[in-house]
Amino acid sequence: MATPDDYRARIGAAGERLTPAERRVATTVLDDPRAVGFGTVAELADRAGVGVGTVVRLADRLGYRGFTELQRAVRRDLARQLRPAVERIRDGRPDPDAVADHIELQLDNVRATLEAADPGMLARVADRLADLERPVAVLSGDASTGVARHLLDQLTALRPGVVAVDGNAVAVARTLAVLPPDATLLVVDLRRYDRWVVDTARDAAERGWSVVAVTDGELSPLAAVAADVFVVTAASLGPFDSHVGTLALGDLLVAMTARRLAASAAERLDAVERQWQLRRSLTLD
Amino acid sequence: MATPDDYRARIGAAGERLTPAERRVATTVLDDPRAVGFGTVAELADRAGVGVGTVVRLADRLGYRGFTELQRAVRRDLARQLRPAVERIRDGRPDPDAVADHIELQLDNVRATLEAADPGMLARVADRLADLERPVAVLSGDASTGVARHLLDQLTALRPGVVAVDGNAVAVARTLAVLPPDATLLVVDLRRYDRWVVDTARDAAERGWSVVAVTDGELSPLAAVAADVFVVTAASLGPFDSHVGTLALGDLLVAMTARRLAASAAERLDAVERQWQLRRSLTLD
DNA sequence: CTCGATCCGGAACATGATTTCCAGCGTACA
């Protein structure tokens, strides 16, 4: 909840105009506002590895009268965060677009989705995703394309043998045909289940694949065909289901998989990194 | 949560021994510790309606060396409450598959991201996304492809004139060239900013487009070129940044846009629905 | 009613922090 006088905005606005040393201070401030709210100029300067003068100059540059005023701004912000939730929610305007409700809802989606995940099942699935002998295929309904893609990208970064199942009917058939019968199929689809997704999943299950479903209820048709089922909570105030919980679950699976792949994944990530550096495709930061 | 040196406990222990005026101060301290953590002796004394001497005497009576030490104790306590989830988790045991830690972290990501979003900016951006006169282009870095895709899909379902900016350099150039100069560009990219994404965004801004950035810090190069910047919190225990907060923010924007488009979007959604029914591409549920 | 003890508020003082200012250093440009 930004204030008319949000120090973060000021840092953003000052943006590129900052000198290297000032930027180090700014980064430190953004990184840990507590260091500013509670500490002294000398402490902050020390932490950022600069002289006290630089700290004061940064405050000036941001339009504050001096460090003291910057500190006041940061403290106001911290104090707001400390306020009990009820109070915080109230201080928005009389709920025009109900941001507070969205927050509550999304928090609930994440919490409910992750809490509902059985630890044993999580471990089993992560084991399978980390099993380099078995290829992994990712399949999703139309509404889940984005999150499935995200999951796919991350798994691909971690290990070889990850493929997307999509495109036209011919492509899907070919993908399925090519993979060995001990492959793992990760299928994501909510509510208005796409027929072809369910059919494809059933097909894969019949071929003997391990099918892992991420869907929105035990009664989902996907639950019937999958060996492991994660149930996500997708409540939303908008017209579409929320996939925030789904993504949180995906992240968890990815993290668990990464841990299992420790060495080989690090190596793989390094290789990607080297390519990036080589091509200069990332900005220097 | 209790520290060996919890000021609350000390006040409780001193309990009855306090004089009336001291008690007023103690009550004020318990009531709103922020007044102590952030304020000065004079302020606290004023707020409690006592003299500065009394405040100092209370600190003495509680066994602190003076007000300064009491303030330190209170600040330590406040600082703990303010700690981001990553930090809170880190100082516990490094639990490997700890689902609870992930929950904690992702909740924090969602909360921090949505709370940091300025209501005014949200409204402004939603207005623009709902402006059917202006086309919307969506651009994203490699790591954000999935969430950007999700956002794109949902916006497309709500309104016409939404395009993805991706593919090869030629395709990007064409996309940019074709769109009118009052278009809106929604760009999503975190940390290791892809150079071409930043360049493209800058280009769009120079053409006069409204650039809305979703990125991970005020000092992100995207923040420098965008008119509106949303800062997401992306802490993660895995090897990749978490995009859960990003997605939650996207959902919020989509919901706000949908509300503004009320009638026309409903019509559009109905049209999609009719097509689905017609093709029997959804399972009956 | 008077005395004494305790409590309290505020002024003077001391401490510690911030600000101001300057000199050194690196760098870009001629």
Place this chain on the structure above:
DNA sequence: TGTACGCTGGAAATCATGTTCCGGATCGAG
């Protein structure tokens, strides 16, 4: 290569804040 400019760190000056201390007020006991 020389020069000018901007950046930086730190020392001295200035300011704010905590602490100490004292005079006055209140209350109860004798």
